[in-house]
Amino acid sequence: MTTHSISKALHVRIEQQRKGTSDFLLDVDLQIPNTGVTALFGPSGSGKTTLLRCIAGLEKKTKGLVRLNDDTWQNHQTFLAPHLRPIGYVFQDANLFPHLTAQENLQFSIKRADKHQSVISYADVIQLMGIESVLSQYPAQLSGGERQRVAIARALLIQPKLLLMDEPLSALDDALKQDILPYLEQLCHRANIPIIYVSHSLDEVIRLADYMIVLEKGNVIEEGEIQTLLGKLGTTFSKYQDASVVITGTVSQQEEKWGLSWLCFSDQTIAFKKGKEQLGSTLRLRIQSKDVSLSLSEHSDSSILNRLTVTIDDMISDPKDPSMIMVRLLAGSTPILARITTLSAHKLSLQKGQTVIAQIKSVAVLS
Amino acid sequence: MTTHSISKALHVRIEQQRKGTSDFLLDVDLQIPNTGVTALFGPSGSGKTTLLRCIAGLEKKTKGLVRLNDDTWQNHQTFLAPHLRPIGYVFQDANLFPHLTAQENLQFSIKRADKHQSVISYADVIQLMGIESVLSQYPAQLSGGERQRVAIARALLIQPKLLLMDEPLSALDDALKQDILPYLEQLCHRANIPIIYVSHSLDEVIRLADYMIVLEKGNVIEEGEIQTLLGKLGTTFSKYQDASVVITGTVSQQEEKWGLSWLCFSDQTIAFKKGKEQLGSTLRLRIQSKDVSLSLSEHSDSSILNRLTVTIDDMISDPKDPSMIMVRLLAGSTPILARITTLSAHKLSLQKGQTVIAQIKSVAVLS
Amino acid sequence: MLFSPEDIGAIWLTLKLASLVTLLLILISTPIAWWLARTQSWLKGPINAIVAMPLVLPPTVLGFYLLLFLGPQGALGQFLNQLGFSPLPFSFAGLVVASMVYSLPFVVQPIQNAFSAIGEGPLEAAATLRASPWDRFIHVVIPLAKPGYISAAVLGFAHTVGEFGVVLMIGGNIPDETRVISVQIYDHVEALEYDQAHSLSLLMISFAFLVLAFLYSVQRRQKNSAMSGGLL
Amino acid sequence: MLFSPEDIGAIWLTLKLASLVTLLLILISTPIAWWLARTQSWLKGPINAIVAMPLVLPPTVLGFYLLLFLGPQGALGQFLNQLGFSPLPFSFAGLVVASMVYSLPFVVQPIQNAFSAIGEGPLEAAATLRASPWDRFIHVVIPLAKPGYISAAVLGFAHTVGEFGVVLMIGGNIPDETRVISVQIYDHVEALEYDQAHSLSLLMISFAFLVLAFLYSVQRRQKNSAMSGGLL
Amino acid sequence: PSRSFAASLHLAVASNFISPIKQLAQDFEQETGQSLTLSFGSSGKLFAQIQNSAPYDIFLSADVAKPQALVQSNNALPNSLVIYAKGHLVFWSVNPISSTSLKDAVLNAKRIAIANPKLAPYGKAAEESLTSLSVWNDAKKKMVQGENIGQTYQFVYSQNADAGFVALSQVLAGKTKGHVIDIPSDAYQQINQAAVILSQSQNIELAQTFMAFLMRPDIQAKIVQFGYAAEPH
Numbered sequence A, B: 001m002t003t004h005s006i007s008k009a010l011h012v013r014i015e016q017q018r019k020g021t022s023d024f025l026l027d028v029d030l031q032i033p034n035t036g037v038t039a040l041f042g043p044s045g046s047g048k049t050t051l052l053r054c055i056a057g058l059e060k061k062t063k064g065l066v067r068l069n070d071d072t073w074q075n076h077q078t079f080l081a082p083h084l085r086p087i088g089y090v091f092q093d094a095n096l097f098p099h100l101t102a103q104e105n106l107q108f109s110i111k112r113a114d115k116h117q118s119v120i121s122y123a124d125v126i127q128l129m130g131i132e133s134v135l136s137q138y139p140a141q142l143s144g145g146e147r148q149r150v151a152i153a154r155a156l157l158i159q160p161k162l163l164l165m166d167e168p169l170s171a172l173d174d175a176l177k178q179d180i181l182p183y184l185e186q187l188c189h190r191a192n193i194p195i196i197y198v199s200h201s202l203d204e205v206i207r208l209a210d211y212m213i214v215l216e217k218g219n220v221i222e223e224g225e226i227q228t229l230l231g232k233l234g235t236t237f238s239k240y241q242d243a244s245v246v247i248t249g250t251v252s253q254q255e256e257k258w259g260l261s262w263l264c265f266s267d268q269t270i271a272f273k274k275g276k277e278q279l280g281s282t283l284r285l286r287i288q289s290k291d292v293s294l295s296l297s298e299h300s301d302s303s304i305l306n307r308l309t310v311t312i313d314d315m316i317s318d319p320k321d322p323s324m325i326m327v328r329l330l331a332g333s334t335p336i337l338a339r340i341t342t343l344s345a346h347k348l349s350l351q352k353g354q355t356v357i358a359q360i361k362s363v364a365v366l367s
Numbered sequence C, D: 001m002l003f004s005p006e007d008i009g010a011i012w013l014t015l016k017l018a019s020l021v022t023l024l025l026i027l028i029s030t031p032i033a034w035w036l037a038r039t040q041s042w043l044k045g046p047i048n049a050i051v052a053m054p055l056v057l058p059p060t061v062l063g064f065y066l067l068l069f070l071g072p073q074g075a076l077g078q079f080l081n082q083l084g085f086s087p088l089p090f091s092f093a094g095l096v097v098a099s100m101v102y103s104l105p106f107v108v109q110p111i112q113n114a115f116s117a118i119g120e121g122p123l124e125a126a127a128t129l130r131a132s133p134w135d136r137f138i139h140v141v142i143p144l145a146k147p148g149y150i151s152a153a154v155l156g157f158a159h160t161v162g163e164f165g166v167v168l169m170i171g172g173n174i175p176d177e178t179r180v181i182s183v184q185i186y187d188h189v190e191a192l193e194y195d196q197a198h199s200l201s202l203l204m205i206s207f208a209f210l211v212l213a214f215l216y217s218v219q220r221r222q223k224n225s226a227m228s229g230g231l232l
Numbered sequence E: 001p002s003r004s005f006a007a008s009l010h011l012a013v014a015s016n017f018i019s020p021i022k023q024l025a026q027d028f029e030q031e032t033g034q035s036l037t038l039s040f041g042s043s044g045k046l047f048a049q050i051q052n053s054a055p056y057d058i059f060l061s062a063d064v065a066k067p068q069a070l071v072q073s074n075n076a077l078p079n080s081l082v083i084y085a086k087g088h089l090v091f092w093s094v095n096p097i098s099s100t101s102l103k104d105a106v107l108n109a110k111r112i113a114i115a116n117p118k119l120a121p122y123g124k125a126a127e128e129s130l131t132s133l134s135v136w137n138d139a140k141k142k143m144v145q146g147e148n149i150g151q152t153y154q155f156v157y158s159q160n161a162d163a164g165f166v167a168l169s170q171v172l173a174g175k176t177k178g179h180v181i182d183i184p185s186d187a188y189q190q191i192n193q194a195a196v197i198l199s200q201s202q203n204i205e206l207a208q209t210f211m212a213f214l215m216r217p218d219i220q221a222k223i224v225q226f227g228y229a230a231e232p233h
């Protein structure tokens, strides 16, 4: 291991042995950006929860270093107790106080919150989480999703400087996620609270995260900016089927009538569902590889609005699934991935360097 | 309420008041098919868990009727205790016995299993759930996902006649889901064990379920065959964005080289990733509306293999999202949904009754 | 020799009495504690209080009332007599009954608290796994209530060993039948035979210490293997 | 009048003693129980056993040893004397100390079991919510251990009220200073004043019953509102 | 802690003398205006307390041995020792006794209560009486022992024992008179109860006054009326 000296970041270098029969050893050395959302991704049992617990100081026998910005929470000689670390923690199993009602659980947090940094308002959180009507119930009287929402609210109301969230939305339906995600997104960007976010949903991760860490068997196997990781062929994501790229550009046109906006990047434009973005603002869009098809010529009688002229940069077939091939395209300098059948690639005689039309059925706005 | 007299089905007619501050009342009258998977869908707090508990007999003060096939479990005069109902139950929070190791938890189930009906083998379940290495650990020493997998294994090993699963896969990553889902699918079709499956993931639901119930505030707001529900415009699914249809047909061609098979239905053929299906067998495929694009003419130079000639049956715009329009197509008599931008529909001047080409980027095999 | 034959008789008798009483108390306290832990009835408060009642009276006085109650004029005494039982006072059986009455609260309370702490979860899980109420009780409730049972056994056993007022009264100090160690030590103290009293006390304390330390260590070891390290 | 002035003095004294002892015991048992519930040390077994030791000796004998220990010749007695304390035996303070020793296990055990049952979850949650160890203890541990505290208070109070052997030995049966009801009843019985003994016993029992029944009912009501109906 | 009782006289009294001393204390208080504080307990317990500096002025024991031992150990004033009462043993039953002969009565009874001969002088006397009638071994089998004479009385009173050897003073004090067989005083050694003034008393003068009061013929006569033996035999 090397010694790092970046000051403005969450620096975690940890070794943590799990007593027990499966000799699990978490051994990581991470520099996590101190803004935005860092996704923690990995199969069940890979050590995600253990890592969060180490950062929070809940594992006492941890060897290593934990430092947020200039504050050392833990090294070979210090160990800051968990209650002195300015974190918010959403436990995987909610972990509400059983003797307190939902409201009292929140009050517990509010009473002990950092008064100097009141970024998060009670009314906002309650309304967002939709827990108004269950506030007087005890945890045993809440549904699974209600418990989880109260737990998120509780962790937010402590006004943390670092938010650790262990699969916070797993028990929630999509509609609710759609309400809560943008708030979390906004919050972390506005309040400058870095979030470490464990999730099994690649969708959620891509939507929320700027940085990404993939764990396997206690080791970091992939780490980096989400854009970089997503654009790379052959990363762990190939496992997760829907590889994507994120493109950044400026909003160049908006049409209220059609509910669409256009993003301009690398001399190309791409249409997307209009949201609250301003004309001229910078925006990130996600393009999933499975939404991209290729054609040799441009077809104007198709319902697919986005047809970009691109060159084929690379083609990789998936060893596990020979029926599919991943094609890396360059739209100017911007990489785009297309996942097509091997048969199509053959029929169209696709070659590296060839110029083709990338038809993009739908795009998702990221921020 | 009317009196039903269908004998071969799970019949649930229940009223269940939740004591507490939020006057929650579950009031349902359902005929659930006695084979296959029935998905229970609905926002957090809508009463899904409560309904499962009532069916299992865990709520004592329930008024109503529960009948599986010809066995009455509960009516105005009888109440079969939970341990006499031949069910398997996966609790939302795993609910393993804390004093027993994972293995002992499974043994607990095996010892009490129905010996006459040993459809589910221990070795299969252990291997499938990937819990071999953690069998000697206590629940407190398991990760969230491990706990959940042990709980599924435990519920399967009781050899139930009806399986109630409350968000069984919520803590698992996609890769693991991809392993477990087909097994569950297969199991329920082979062993004729009906499953009632609570899930927040529409993907999971569509993949697994044959029948579907949508709850809201304790009431059933939608109910029916999944194919029917998915094909209907304006059902609750419009909320969940990725409406789909399911088509059934015969496998008409297979090419090992390309890893593809073709399904024939209503005089059309459609290519899909080859799996284990046999030539000539009947199969179901799912087509998501967002994967379907329309063009006025056929383009043979496109990477999109599936181009069906269809007629436009109906067009509905989403009041919440004016940028998009849902187009219902008929391929012969088979409905297909396409979600395209309003702008495209306008540009192509789409009309009811018009014949167009439906380009389908990818399809998912269901069974 | 350090101990007289009388002392040794008393030691055996005490062990027999305390073991039997503890065993019986655990058996009868279990349903009582279960009922108290689970019931929603308004009777819970009063019955809980009644269970604790024997504690409130001084042991000799309790013994006196038991004597009246169990004697030939007493309600229970006459009843038992009609059923053909020989009278309880001044017999080993009588000692057992009296000790049980007196130690009941110490056994019921820890078990009851342990039962209450279990909650619905494990019981519901067991019910969905075809475990009948009895099966659930044996294989889920009792193992989960183990710390409560250990406390109950320790308090019940120790209290029976040390008990004395009631025993003296109901037992009548009959060698090998009702003269337990506590009485024997008391006699030594009263007779100013302090040396004998010291050695018997020491024996009793050492023995009890070893038994209890062993019991608690076993419990600790098991628990450690099931739980992870502590916070705080 | 039913009760003599002496009886009434004894009643007051008993209430004072039992309340004080219960209060002090709860205070000192809390850290002991906490340590015992949380420690991984091998000392846990032995110390647990030591806490239960006072139970094993007959009360009068325990009183006798306390007398030796606290008296002018005793180790602790001499030590306290050097510190300028007046001697403990035959004083109310001595009664308090002796009763505490004797009732200690009944207070420690239920609290300890309640602490053990809490588990790490709530403590960890509190720690991540900036609650210091002390804050966690007051606002999480103690409320969650409430049933244990109630048991502890009941057993401790009742046992102190009914105790008698130790009290008689250490206290010396001095009116208004160390003559508690239990001793007073005993004296009535010895003096063959059975009527007085009966009425005092009845008073004690009724009073204790009412207090306990009230306590338990309060506990029950609170619990009901927090939990849902039972299985089984 | 307040030691307010230093002003009054504090008596440690063996439990079997509770009833008489309560009466006598009233008499003494009326006579002298001095108040008495009474503490009861078994002689053995009181002895142990006195050895550990219990704040008593006078010890009224149920035997002679313990006061003597206190004198020996300088805990009591040597020349203050007096015999203040002599016990009178009787054979007592709540129900009518089948025979007037003590021997037959003993043989006919199913359970006989006596006080522990090792601890209680009345128990020792009972043993001597039974031995002198040569029925000790027969009686032993059906014997239950009370720790003291008070418990022995309760065994008989509750009718768990058919009969027992108790003090006459108890039978006279109790409400249930029952049936009595007197035991000749030559069947057992005298049950002497001795009193001493304790060395640590701050109130020796008053203590001496009380001892004198206790031994006064009229008071002694009163004690006999309570059921104690009249004169030495």
Ligand SMILES: Nc1ncnc2c1ncn2[C@@H]1O[C@H](COP(=O)(O)OP(=O)(O)OP(=O)(O)O)[C@@H](O)[C@H]1O
Pocket (backbone or CB within 6 Å): A018, A019, A020, A021, A022, A024, A042, A043, A044, A045, A046, A047, A048, A049, A050, A051, A092, B134, B137, B140, B141, B142, B143, B144, B145, B146, B171, C228
């Ligand atoms: N207290 C413990 N004692 C022993 N082993 C443990 C303990 N807690 C966790 N483990 C093991 O450590 C490994 C990592 O667990 P962890 O909870 O960090 O996984 P995770 O990545 O959060 O998984 P999931 O997504 O399933 O929650 C697992 O294999 C688990 O069995």
Ligand SMILES: Nc1ncnc2c1ncn2[C@@H]1O[C@H](COP(=O)(O)OP(=O)(O)OP(=O)(O)O)[C@@H](O)[C@H]1O
Pocket (backbone or CB within 6 Å): A134, A137, A140, A141, A142, A143, A144, A145, A146, A171, B018, B019, B020, B021, B022, B024, B042, B043, B044, B045, B046, B047, B048, B049, B050, B051, B092, D228
């Ligand atoms: N024991 C209880 N006492 C009072 N109210 C309860 C109790 N349990 C659940 N409720 C309420 O009943 C409603 C339905 O709860 P239920 O657990 O069935 O929801 P659910 O559909 O399973 O939700 P989720 O997806 O969040 O698990 C909720 O509003 C909840 O607050």
Ligand SMILES: [Mg+2]
Pocket (backbone or CB within 6 Å): A048, A049, A050, A092, A166, B143, B144, B145
């Ligand atoms: Mg985890």
Ligand SMILES: [Mg+2]
Pocket (backbone or CB within 6 Å): A143, A144, A145, B048, B049, B050, B092, B166
């Ligand atoms: Mg639920």
